[in-house]
Amino acid sequence: MLSAFKSIPTYMDYKGQKLAEQIFQGIILVSAVIGFIYGLFIQQFGWTVYIMLAGFTVSCFLTLPPWPMYRKNPLKWQPAVPEASGENRDKPQENQKKKKHK
Amino acid sequence: MCTNRHYNSVMAALTFGCFITTAFKDRSIPVDIHVSKVMIKNVDDFTGPRERSDLGFVTFDISANLQPIFDWNVKELFLYLTAEYSTKSNALNQVVLWDKIVLRGDNTKLNLRDVKSKYFFFDDGNGLRSNKNITLTLSWNVVPNAGILPLVMGSGHKSLAFPESYETAKSY
Numbered sequence: 001m002l003s004a005f006k007s008i009p010t011y012m013d014y015k016g017q018k019l020a021e022q023i024f025q026g027i028i029l030v031s032a033v034i035g036f037i038y039g040l041f042i043q044q045f046g047w048t049v050y051i052m053l054a055g056f057t058v059s060c061f062l063t064l065p066p067w068p069m070y071r072k073n074p075l076k077w078q079p080a081v082p083e084a085s086g087e088n089r090d091k092p093q094e095n096q097k098k099k100k101h102k
Numbered sequence: 103m104c105t106n107r108h109y110n111s112v113m114a115a116l117t118f119g120c121f122i123t124t125a126f127k128d129r130s131i132p133v134d135i136h137v138s139k140v141m142i143k144n145v146d147d148f149t150g151p152r153e154r155s156d157l158g159f160v161t162f163d164i165s166a167n168l169q170p171i172f173d174w175n176v177k178e179l180f181l182y183l184t185a186e187y188s189t190k191s192n193a194l195n196q197v198v199l200w201d202k203i204v205l206r207g208d209n210t211k212l213n214l215r216d217v218k219s220k221y222f223f224f225d226d227g228n229g230l231r232s233n234k235n236i237t238l239t240l241s242w243n244v245v246p247n248a249g250i251l252p253l254v255m256g257s258g259h260k261s262l263a264f265p266e267s268y269e270t271a272k273s274y
Contacts, residue, residue, distance in 0.1 A: 021105075024105050024108065025108050028108055028109055028112050029112065032112045032113075032115070032116055035116065036116055036119055039120070039174055040123060040174065042174075043172075043173050043174040044174050045120050045174045045175065045247050048116055048120070048174075049113075052109075052112070052113060052116070056109055059105075060105075063105070
């Protein structure tokens with residue numbers, strides 16, 4: 001069961017992130033317009049705040065989790081170069097300097 | 103999170119919108135003040151100089167409809183009743199006799215009868231006895247959600263005169 005849990009994707013691709021941002025901003029702006037008009041109509045600013053908070057909650061639900069619609073444009077990686085044995089393999093230079101703080 | 107920044111700036115714009123829709127509103131309403139009984143005493147005022155000072159007692163009625171003042175930008179009103187008069191020693195005296203807080207949602211029809219003053223009506227001296235012209239006015243401080251807190255005086259006032267001698271009540 002743990003492997004099923006680990007295979008839940010936790011990322012969005014770049015276009016997905018842009019889409020999420022646009023959806024969030026759009027829902028907040030629409031809530032703001034509705035909230036302002038309704039609050040002005042019934043003369044209670046509290047309702048403007050409630051409508052804004054509702055819009056915030058809805059847009060958080062839609063844009064915070066990495067839904068599949070945000071993974072529709074995955075990056076096209078270059079195909080893997082087959083690893084040649086022993087050639088041009090650089091060992092990472094180990095930094096021998098160690099600063100000792102006393 | 104840039105989501106919070108966007109929400110915050112939209113919320114700030116809405117609050118400004120709330121302010122601007124009420125910024126130029128006239129917040130004055132007519133007020134009806136009636137006085138039923140006045141009396142003065144001459145007592146030691148422990149907060150002032152050694153001589154005895156005049157202490158006035160006023161029983162009054164107030165009626166007003168506060169509904170037009172409340173809008174979506176008014177959180178509460180701080181009402182206060184002021185007595186204004188002049189004496190030989192001071193040209194202008196203003197004393198707050200009574201106050202009340204009216205919150206948004208409270209009953210806005212003010213219809214108070216036989217109210218005694220909440221605060222001591224001390225004069226700085228003996229200028230209340232035989233004073234022919236004390237003017238009572240009701241004012242209020244408007245506390246908004248966003249914006250300025252104006253002091254507004256209600257239209258309508260009541261003039262009263264104090265009796266000639268101490269410890270004698272005068273009814274109206």
